Amino acid sequence: EPEVTQTPSHQVTQMGQEVILRCVPISNHLYFYWYRQILGQKVEFLVSFYNNEISEKSEIFDDQFSVERPDGSNFTLKIRSTKLEDSAMYFCASAPASSGNTIYFGEGSWLTVV
Amino acid sequence: GEDVEQSLFLSVREGDSSVINCTYTDSSSTYLYWYKQEPGAGLQLLTYIFSNMDMKQDQRLTVLLNKKDKHLSLRIADTQTGDSAIYFCAETLTGTASKLTFGTGTRLQVTL
Numbered sequence: 001e002p003e004v005t006q007t008p009s010h011q012v013t014q015m016g017q018e019v020i021l022r023c024v025p026i027s028n029h030l031y032f033y034w035y036r037q038i039l040g041q042k043v044e045f046l047v048s049f050y051n052n053e054i055s056e057k058s059e060i061f062d063d064q065f066s067v068e069r070p071d072g073s074n075f076t077l078k079i080r081s082t083k084l085e086d087s088a089m090y091f092c093a094s095a096p097a098s099s100g101n102t103i104y105f106g107e108g109s110w111l112t113v114v
Numbered sequence: 115g116e117d118v119e120q121s122l123f124l125s126v127r128e129g130d131s132s133v134i135n136c137t138y139t140d141s142s143s144t145y146l147y148w149y150k151q152e153p154g155a156g157l158q159l160l161t162y163i164f165s166n167m168d169m170k171q172d173q174r175l176t177v178l179l180n181k182k183d184k185h186l187s188l189r190i191a192d193t194q195t196g197d198s199a200i201y202f203c204a205e206t207l208t209g210t211a212s213k214l215t216f217g218t219g220t221r222l223q224v225t226l
Contacts, residue, residue: 107156
């Protein structure tokens, strides 16, 4: 069964460093998302991406964050100048079409900022 | 804004039925989902229901939706130890490109 894959599964980075989290969505999907889950808290929406542009973003997704689909298969989340509070599990997700369709999540990338 | 709430913890005995409840605030929810998260793992889509339905059954899983009360439940029949996990309900609203709003998650513990 096709699945969303994410790398790395775990990354430790120093505060102030840049991090890139990578995702390979399911191949025929058109909508891509990043969510995050701070330990013990709710899963929170960060950003949705369609047709090579951001379609919606939350207030969490400030100028520190950016997304890119560089080559038609990968979907990346870049976090510039990481802060301690960026430590979280970051989930990539994809869906074949907009609202009403099933949204599949990857296994997550656990980011620890020290 | 939208808000989704769940009870934090549920303990059941193996073989019994589990019922996990969820309430949401926004009446323009179109789809409601249940996801399962095992320790250290990702979010596994279990099932979803469209807002014009009131029930959906899928093997051991039954989803009930009371749109008037904005209440969603997930019933797991014959609960097994492998069902131990955190269960999240989530909703999407019309016109938000499938942005999901998640509940707090319910930790299901299955005891022998």
